[in-house]
Amino acid sequence: MDDFLTPVSTIRIADKEAEPEPSLASSQAKFSATNQVKFVPTSAEDALEILKQQPSYDELVSALRFLSRHTLENDIPSIKLPSPISAQLVQVLVSEIVTNHWVLLKEDAGDSKNSGFKLLLYCLSSITGINAILVRLRALIQEYKSETEGPGKLKRPDIHLNLETLLDLLENLLKGDGWLLEAWQTAKASTGLDGATSTARMRPRVQEILSLFGGGRIVSLAAEAEGIVKANKTAKDDNYEISVADAQQYTMWLGRNIVTWQLSDVALENAKFGSDLFSKGLKLGHGDALIKHVLSELVLKKGANPSRFGLLLGNLPSTEQRKVLFSILKLFSSKYLDRLGHCDTEDSKPLVAAVAGALEAIIGESNNLKDYLVEWLTSSSGAGLGEGVGIRRAVLAVVSQNRDGVVTVLEKSLGQFGDQLYIKHSPMLQQEAHAEVLLLSAGYVHRLSPIKLTLMMRTSVWLTAISNRLAAPHQKARLLGMWVGEALSNLVDKGDKRLNFDTEKEFEDMAIWYRGLTQVADEVGTTEALFESPPTAFSKKKTASLKAEKAAQAAPRRPAQPPQTGFIIEELSDEEGPEEDDLVPYAKPDSDEEDSDDDPTLIRRDKPKAPVYIRDLIRYLRDTDNYDLQKLALTTAPTLIRRKAEYGTEVKEHADELAGLLIGLSDKFEMEDFDDLRLQGMMALMAAQPKIMGPWFAKTFFDGDYSISQRASVLIVLGLASRELAGFETSTYTTAAAFPSKTLPERVEKLYLPQNTSLYQPPSSSTLKPLPPNALDGIAHSITDNFLAPMAAEAADAATGPDALKLSTFTSRLDNPEKVRRITKAKPRIRSIPNTTAGLLSSSFFTPLISRFQAALHSSSSKTRGIIFNPYLLSLYLKTLALIIHASGPSTLSLPQMTAELWRLLLNTSVRAQAVGDLQLTQAILFGFMALLDVNEDRMRDLCQEMGRELIEAKDWVAGVFGNLRGGDEGGEEERMKMLAAGVLVRLGEGIERWQLVLVGDLIGF
Structure with missing residues (x-):
């Protein structure tokens, strides 16, 4: 019978009489004052024995203090170094001590390094500790899955509690930016100091660090465990999140540790370790964010040394080098150079030179990276598609430091520019970018070696390129050929031999800009300009207004005119009757809904006023915690933006910022017609600044960090705005945004306009109503019906229509065959627009x-x-x-x-x-x-x-x-x-x- 009884736990009872249990604070004070503990370890084996015997909190703290005090300096192996005894200690701490004492340890967490919580974290902050936690997590996850898949309920309802404890421990362990450096130093210390033997023993431990932190095992297990914990949480704890389980946050943690490693002296002699870890981090799913963070800390920071980033980049594999370099170019363009636009004035040269200086420092003497820059400029899908010309100027400034490199760019660009298949199949945006590269490189070659450019323009490649361009079926392709031909001919030819295609006046500005690219000469400068925040248009205006105020104050004031003295006597006539008959009483004011409340304390007198300026609208949209401001901003935005479109430059200067706020706005307060108001605001921006916002929205759709619904709203806005600009639709906000001086009085308007027809609403166009989620689908169905109507009419007229057209259901939805015939006779045609x-x-x-x-x-x-x-x-x-x-x-x-x-x-x-x-x-x-x-x-x-x-x-x-x-x-x-x-x-x-x-x-x- 005794075999049926199994002890669950063993409790040690002291010999003396039982006393009331002291509080945690009093026990700690007593321990620190008397330092009297029943079991005091004198060796690692003693500490292990204490931890296995279910120690009290005081005994636990004593053992942790002993383990954290002994390092290599004491000639006793540290618990952080791999050894059989340290593995056993870590295993006991993770599987038993953390499970039983975690709550008490968290309460003991303080600023003191001798607190039990800090001592535990120190003992487990090693590769062995992290591996032990991951093994324990995997075991609990497998146990949870096996028990939930089997019949009945969970045998251990505390599994999710243990998982939560381990996740909390892992979260606290991985805090800090020096983890990788410390792990590498620990691995180095455990190998000894005997040269080649040390290197051989170091290699597997370095590989263990790389596989642990760069392999994604931490994120995957933590995310799986977090899912189990959330599934067993109550509704009150829906916001439970662990940063280690988030791949993006973990990638940022890894990036901070890589930066700390690169800035240390150890990285100079062991650069491949940081590069290998960086390469693994790029494969975690957030490579662009990792590149951006590391680049910002090592290059784009005041006092940074870009050569450290070049050291990191130079030890990557070739494919990774190319990928990272192209991402850097995109980052430089979006962060610094895109705001220049089509600008080649003297004001843009310092910024372009700073970006070129940063690229030069990153590349250094690496021939592979220089070849990748040439490839980026000349590849069929390169040269920064959709980016501004600034990044191409910066890259060519770096490439032009080597004469052979810039000549190679010119030769490849010229051959590609005249290729018939390239002209026929490449996107026009791509051809424009390559045309800019061709003209910029031609300018550099002409300054470095004029005879080289002259000889190139006497070859068949040049003649074939111009001939193929002029014979292209697309107008823009022909125009590019004309502009490039004129620009290069102006460099080489003289007098009447220069090409002149007499570009139409409509494209004269673009022709002048393209021809001017050959005169652009950028230099490689310092990176100081990257750290200066560019002044916005608003700050420039503010500075100008301050100067104007100072000038006004300095100007001599005119003497004020003395007020008129005396009395003004006016005689009033009484011929029209008594005075009181002329007094017209005011109408009774409308009742205010807010005043109808019986309780005067509930009446609000601080209602916000509608925004009058675009900067006020932006301020309202940014305040996402204020319902009144959000509601007022959304309802006012469509009208205010359209009203300000042609008056001043407010909309143009703040268009991209306002569009970003509208796209990223979320329905936090569950407002009525929220999506419709947000889309109408975005459409107002498109109608106000189509040349700027069209490319901006297209770029945002592909490159922006937005959800599927937000990207879908961008497409809806582009589609609807195109129809509004073409005159197919008229927004209801257009008339509301018109100034009173642009409209006729109501009585006069009836004499000139038909009833219910607005001055800004052509009879042939429709009116945009509140936009449903499938706004484009409705327009598509309407266009489809107009497309199929003539064929449906022919099918109705014929006794036996084509078998392919099963349009009986379609024709039956029309009123009658006569209507179908009328549609055939008056076929809807697409309106010709300017x-x-x-x-x-x-x-x-x-x-x-x-x-x-x-x-x-x-x-x-x-x-x-x-x-x-x-x-x-x-x-x-x-x-x-x-x-x-x-x-x-x-x-x-x-x-x-x-x-x-x-x-x-x-x-x-x-x-x-x-x-x-x-x-x-x-x-x-x-x-x-x-x-x-x-x-x-x-x-x-x-x-x-x-x-x-x-x-x-x-x-x-x-x-x-x-x-x-x-x-x-x-x-x-x-x-x-x-x-x-x-x-x-x-x-x-x-x-x-x-x-x-x-x-x-x-x-x-x-």
Whole structure:
């Protein structure tokens, strides 16, 4: 029978009579005063024995103090050094002591180094301690999973409590920025000092440090344990978070430790350790954030030594060096040089020289890094797509230090600039960047060796490049060829031999700017300019106003005129009746809702006033904890931004800051119409500054750190703003934002305008109502109905319509066949809009969006590819491009180029692969083809001549989609998509059949 009874625990009872249990503070005071403990360790074995025997708190503190006091200086191995006895000690501390005494230890946490909490952390702050905690976490996680998967409830309901304790311990252990340096020094101290033997013994311990901190095991186990703890937490503890379980916060901790390592003297002799750890940290999923932090601390900080970062970069593998260097260039551009824009004046040279100096210090004498700079400038997807010209100027300033390097850049750029396939298939934003590189490098070569540039312009490469550019089908490609030809000819040729293409006045400013790039000569300077915060426009205005005030105060004042004295006597007439008859009483004021409360203490008299200036609006939006300010800012923003658009420069100066606040704003107070008001504010910015905000929103969509819903709002704003600028829609806020001087009195307005028609609302346009979440879908459905209506009419007129057009359900939704016939006779056509607006939509909306997407397709960043291949975002992105090109209309000069780029994007293998099994994305691709066919209705011959292969490929794909759709659900999504596919298929078939002779030459061998 005795075998059935198993003791759970053993309690030691003192011989003396039981006394009341003293408090923790009194026991600590007694221990510190008398230092009398029953078991005092004299060796590591004694300490281990004490820890195994369920010690009291005083005995525990005594053992921890003994273990933390003995180091190598005492000729006794430290608990931090790997040894059998230290492994046993750490195991006991993690599995038993922490579990039983953690609460008391946390209460004992103080500033004193001799507190039990600090002593415990010291004993466990080693590779052995971290490994022991991770092993214990893994065991508890496995036990939790096995018990929850089996029948019945948990056998040990305290597992999540133990996991929480271990996570708290791990969180406290990993505090500090010197962990890696201390771990390396501990590993070095344990190997001895015997040269080669020391190196051989050091290698496995260094690998252990690298695998532990750079392998992601800490984050994965901590995140899994945190999930279990959260699942067993109550509702009151929903905010429970552990920074070690967050990959981004752990990456930042690793970056701070790498910085501490690089700044130490040890890093100079053991540079590969820091580089290896940095390389592993780049693979944790937040490589850009790690690069940004390390670069900011080692380069972009006052008094920093950039050569330390070059040392870190030089020991990386070649592929990692290239990736990090390109990320650095992007960071320099976004943080310092993008604000320069198209600026090559003297004011921008100090900043460009500072960035060039930082790059020069980072690269040093590394030939590989210099070759990567040349590759970045000349690769088909490089040169900073979408970035300002400043970063290209800074890189060329570094490359120009070597004559051979800048000549190589010029030769490769010239050959690429004239390549026919490059001209036909590369995004225009990419071609513009490479044209800037070509002109800048030509200027450097002309200054270094004029004869070299002269000889290059006498070769067939130069003549072929200009000829191919002038023969390009796209207008912007031809213009680039003209501008480059004129700029280089001005450097080499003289007199009448200089090329002059007489650029149109519309593009004269851009032509002058491109020709001026050959005269830009940047130098490699110091990094001091990077530490100076650039003055904003507001601060400049403030400085100017202060100067004006001082000047006004210094100016002599005019003597004040004395007030008039005497009385003014005026005779009043009484002919019109008594005086009191002329007194008109005031109307009774409307009741105030706030005054209707019976309790006067509840009436608010501190209501905020509506913002009058853009800076006040920004201040309201920043105050995310004030409901009144947030509500007032959102309701006022659309009207205020539109009102300030053409009056002053407030909107232009604060546009990017205001847009960032509106995109990142969250519905903290669950306001009514929050999403609609936020989108209307963003649309007001787009309508006010389309040239600035179009590229800014496109860049933010791909590069910004936003959620899927916030990125979707960016696309919705771009699509709706393009239609508003084109005149298809009119916002209700436009009339409200108009000044009174711009409107007629109500009685006069009735004489000139029809009833219920506003001066700013054309009868042919619609009015933007409150925006639903699927605002673009509604517009897409409307355009689709207009596209299918003529074909539906033909199907209704014919006794037996085409079998491919199953449009009976569509025609039945119309009123009657007569209405269908009227639609056929008066077919809705896309309105011709001015070329200026169409060109704006092309250059500021369409080109930045599609160019950045094509660059993202070739990107190796998992984050970027995750954004562009999200099914919802990808379908919304394609619809946005289709709406922009539809809003541009058939009068757009760059319509051939826009059509070719969007058509090839819709046929992209990766895009079509994502559409397999996804109806929403498939419908977006079909809508893109429909918009292209609708806009290019009068250009079908040119389409067949220029893009014959693409038309045939699109027809085959649409036919396959149509065959795989079942349909049958009247009014359903699949039935509607089948109608759309049929309409696209019929329109493609008609065009190909009509112009099939044009296709014969292009399709030989297809």
